[in-house]
Amino acid sequence: MNTTTLPLGASAAPAADARQPVAALAVIFLTEMWERFSYYGMRALLVLYLVNALGYPRGDALQLYGLYTGLVYITPLIGGMLADRWLGARLAAVVGAAIMMLGHFAMAFPSLLHLALGLLVVGNGFFKPNTTAMVGMLYESEHDPRRAAGYTYFYMGVNLGAFLAPFGAGTLGQLxxxxxxxxxAGVGMAIGMVVLCLGQRWLGGAGLREGRGAVGWKDAPLVVALCVASVLLVLAVLAVAPWLGALWQPLPGAAKLLVGLALLGGCGWLALRQPGGQVQPLTRAEVGRVVAIGIVAFFVIFFWMGFEQAGGSLTLFADQQTDRQAFGWEIPASWFQAINPLGILLMAPLFAWAWQTLDRSRFALPDPAKQGLGMIVLGLGFVVMTIAQRRAEALGPVGPQWLAMVYLLNTIGELMLSPVGLSLVSHAAPRRLVGLLMGVWLMAIGVANYLAGALEGLLAGSGVPLYVFLLSSSMGAGVLLLVLTPLLQRMITRHD
Structure with missing residues (x-):
């Protein structure tokens, strides 16, 4: 729901006789579907659970939600680098699945809340960038026309799991x-891990790391145990010295940015080092493509900062300011989150056809332009949400059609931006940095998730309504990205 040559809009259609690696795609599709069922089941319940079951104040619940979802998308930077360097994408994905399964089961116990969230954060760091990168690894050439369609199928698997989650985990949790x-959610993650393990023979060499320094499959339980021990150690240190956890919050934004850039630089240096210790430099064209990916990733922060209101302020709006009565029955608030993935599943084929038709014409749009337009469409959703919020404050709970319209516009914006970005990173990134740069893309989503949870508190006292700020930031960023598109396109397509 989250993620070019677009998976949903490739500039070249697959040849008529080109065959997809169906079995391998099915393994990754089902693995990702069940992982997304577990993640979005968790997302559908977390804020409601914190507020309604554990008694968290609204602001504290949103802040914890933002911290959790932010870290979930920042740790892939490290997980992608470790896969590039030692584990391989396939082993890293299995390790991540096992750790997340433990985290979801731990969520069933209120006393293990912070341990559970820590395990989910670490596990996702190993899992998310590497299953995404493995789709691209199924194709030998970066220009393989089948790649775009492969990412389309992958993205539909993501959203099938996200669609089922509110009805499965959401309904069980609330009712x-x-x-x-x-x-x-833990059971869903366990099924995904089993599918990935049993489907090894269909994946061929995709995601395997061989040679000097590679970590073998027999070491996987040790890696899982070390990760669990690391989470326990961090929690123990924070319990003994809680002041350490308070050091980060008051740091100015510039200092936090420098810490993030230092982390990114360290991971990049490790990823470029060869087994003998020497650093293999990037060519000028590769530097341009890496910089272009970084610029686009920065812009999409403004998209996801708005989009990820779905698990926070929009869920609370559904719970507290939406009339959910239908035929004498109250619709669970978590069900509204199913509108987005259902829209993806229904509209993805339409967008695939529309992009391919457009790209074969003289009106073809570069990938950054598609993403900029997606940000503007997201902003239109917050125009609707601003009106709905004002009506609810003046007249009381509003009808469910308001949220449905917001989610529909958000979904259209997502189809124009997320799968475009996934495939852009897959085909533009230097081969030895695919995992790391997929982590950079996900790290941008992580920063956006943190801001999505913290934004309401940051705007308090400013006089700027939340949804007015979001419509301005998303539309403004979209227009600026459109202006920069010609430059970015030259950087992406340049070759030495």
Whole structure:
């Protein structure tokens, strides 16, 4: 729901006789589908659980949600680098799946809340960038016309899991018991891990890391144990010295940015080092492509900062300011989050046809331009949300059609931006940096997730309504990205 030559809009259609690696795609599709079921089941419940079950104040619940979802998308930077350097994408994905499964089961116990969130954050760091990168690894050439369609199927798997999550985990959590909802997310992750392990023979060499310094499969349990021990150690240190956890929050934004850039630089240096210790430099064209990916990733922060209101302020709006009565029954607030993935599943083929038709014409749009337009469409959704918020404050709960319209516009914007970005990173990134740069893309989403949760508090006292700020930031960033598109396109397509 999250993620070019667009998976949903390639500039070249696959040849009529080109065959997809169907079995391998099916393994990754089902693995990602069940992982997304577990993640979006968790997302559908977390804020409601914190507020309604654990008694968190609204601001604290949103801040914890933002911290969790932010870290979930920042740790892939490290997980992608470790896969490039030692583990390989396939082993890293299995390790991540195992750690996340433990985290989801731990969520069923209120006393293990912080341990569970820590495990989910670490596990996702190993899992997310590497399953995404493995799709591209199924194709030998970066110009393989089948790649775009492969990412389309992958993205539909993501959204099938996201669609099922609110009805499965969300319904169990709200109507049966919170622990049942979280445990069902754990079961989903366990199924995904089993599918990935049993499907090894169909994946061929995709995602395998061989040669000097590679970590073998027999070491996977040790890697999982070390990760769990690391999370426990961090929690123990924070319990003994809670002041350490308070050091980060008051740091100015510039200092936080420098810490992030230092982390990014360290991971990049490790990824470029060869087994003998020497650093293999990038060519001038590769530098340009890396910089272009970084610029686009920065811009999409403004998209996801708005889009990820779905698990925070929009869920609370559904819970507290939306009339959810239908035929004498109250619709669970978590169900509204199913509108987005359902829209993806229904509209993805239409967008695939529209982009391919457009790209074969003289009106073809470069990938950055598609993403800029997606940001503007997202802003239109917040125009609707601004009106809905004002009506709710003046007249009381509003009808569900308001949120449905917001989610529909958000979905159209996502189809124009996210799968475009996934495939852009896959085909433009230097081969030895695919995992790292997929982590950079996800790190940008992580920064946006953190801001999505913290934004309401940051704007408090400023006089600027949340949704007015979001419509301005997303539309403004979209227009600027459109202006920069010619330059970015030259950087992406340049070759030495």
């Amino acid at each position: 049966v018991g919170w622990h049942w909802g979280f445990a069902s």
